[in-house]
Amino acid sequence: MVRLNLPVCFRLRYVAGVFLCLGEGRQVPRRGENIYKRKDGRWEGRYKKLESVAGKGTYASVYGKTYTEVKEKLLRKREENRSRQQQKCMMTLGQLMDLWLKDRESRVKASSFARYRALAEKHIRPLLGDVPVRNITAENMESFISGKVNQGKLRGKGGLAPKTISDVLFIVRSVLKYGKLWHGFLDTNRIMDVAAPKVPK
Numbered sequence: 169m170v171r172l173n174l175p176v177c178f179r180l181r182y183v184a185g186v187f188l189c190l191g192e193g194r195q196v197p198r199r200g201e202n203i204y205k206r207k208d209g210r211w212e213g214r215y216k217k218l219e220s221v222a223g224k225g226t227y228a229s230v231y232g233k234t235y236t237e238v239k240e241k242l243l244r245k246r247e248e249n250r251s252r253q254q255q256k257c258m259m260t261l262g263q264l265m266d267l268w269l270k271d272r273e274s275r276v277k278a279s280s281f282a283r284y285r286a287l288a289e290k291h292i293r294p295l296l297g298d299v300p301v302r303n304i305t306a307e308n309m310e311s312f313i314s315g316k317v318n319q320g321k322l323r324g325k326g327g328l329a330p331k332t333i334s335d336v337l338f339i340v341r342s343v344l345k346y347g348k349l350w351h352g353f354l355d356t357n358r359i360m361d362v363a364a365p366k367v368p369k
Contacts, residue, residue, distance in 0.1 A: 203238055213238040215245050262297030268343045291336050301353055309362045334364040
């Protein structure tokens with residue numbers, strides 16, 4: 169079992185998600201969107217600006233002539249909130265990785281999960297585990313990969329095999345994608361663009 173030790177910021181509910189379907193002809197708000205048509209003919213959308221651990225927050229509104237316009241404005245405002253929340257949150261990559269491992273445990277084969285966990289514990293956590301997710305950048309990921317290429321072996325000298333490095337980078341990317349999908353983290357530092365070394369055929 170993967171034990172979780174999460175900071176307070178993780179208990180902030182994820183309120184930034186919105187499924188924006190541009191191009192649909194209907195001007196019909198969906199349940200839970202907080203979008204409605206006013207008596208003056210304009211559309212109004214409400215969003216939560218701040219949220220405390222207790223789940224309480226302050227609300228603000230955006231206005232527009234059409235439902236789609238308001239939905240787009242809400243999307244931008246919620247993304248801004250997510251970015252601000254991410255800047256305040258001190259969740260580390262190791263803590264987010266624990267959540268990802270817990271999610272993967274029931275979704276992949278036992279052998280795959282064992283390899284994910286071994287790579288995470290041996291090669292990722294020692295160097296990046298205590299780094300806040302908000303501080304992970306493409307530059308320090310490049311440095312991390314370079315270190316694994318040159319001196320990545322745990323015993324003796326030499327770097328890790330390209331396939332192993334590729335698997336390590338896959339785990340980091342998957343953890344960050346998981347954080348983006350479920351916990352509101354944004355990949356603002358182009359981390360997904362970091363390339364793994366080529367694997368010889």
